[in-house]
Amino acid sequence: MGWHSNREFFVSWEELHRATRELAHRQLPAEQYKGVIAVSRGGLVPAAIIARELNLRTVDCVAVSSYAHDQQKDELALLKDVSATEDGEGFLVVDDLVDTGNTLKFLRKRLPKAKFITVYAKPAGIELVDDYVADLEQETWIHFPWDMHLHYVEPLAGQES
Ligand SMILES: O=P(O)(O)OC[C@H]1O[C@H](OP(=O)(O)OP(=O)(O)O)[C@H](O)[C@@H]1O
Numbered sequence: 001m002g003w004h005s006n007r008e009f010f011v012s013w014e015e016l017h018r019a020t021r022e023l024a025h026r027q028l029p030a031e032q033y034k035g036v037i038a039v040s041r042g043g044l045v046p047a048a049i050i051a052r053e054l055n056l057r058t059v060d061c062v063a064v065s066s067y068a069h070d071q072q073k074d075e076l077a078l079l080k081d082v083s084a085t086e087d088g089e090g091f092l093v094v095d096d097l098v099d100t101g102n103t104l105k106f107l108r109k110r111l112p113k114a115k116f117i118t119v120y121a122k123p124a125g126i127e128l129v130d131d132y133v134a135d136l137e138q139e140t141w142i143h144f145p146w147d148m149h150l151h152y153v154e155p156l157a158g159q160e161s
């Protein structure tokens, strides 16, 4: 697992790679799938790793955006549809995480026959995902490696006031 405090979970490239390979391993045998659909953008890196491990060369992507429909309710819009399949049959839909489940609920209507997998899952979204590697508390914010860079941290002794 990555380094985490109560409310934040920091995932390194190595840890993301390890966890996503574990997710790929659980999808075997690979022959049952026609391809992979990444949920852009967070699902792009995990989908590439899954496609590599399962030797699947058909990789499509779907893009959704949320916009405030009114003050109460967020609605999702399909910014980019898939072209590789009509209903998702034989395809793995890959995202980095499921949080509230809104994104996957929306995509399940578009791709009812696909298998939905994520690397990380929070409790509110677990029933929307068919497989995942690690669960986290609802309150925890996950930081992915593409959103971070390494930086110097003072020794503990130097932080004393
Ligand atoms: O289960 P939910 O509550 O819908 O949240 C999960 C989604 O939120 C994040 O994407 P985001 O829409 O922030 O965009 P990004 O992938 O481009 O970063 C994440 O990558 C999932 O796709």
Ligand SMILES: Nc1nc2[nH]cnc2c(=O)[nH]1
Pocket: 097, 099, 140, 141, 142, 143, 144
């Ligand atoms: N990076 C990131 N994006 C999210 N989108 C919804 N939940 C999260 C989260 O915990 N981390």
Ligand SMILES: [Mg+2]
Pocket: 039, 040, 041, 042, 043, 095
């Ligand atoms: Mg996303």
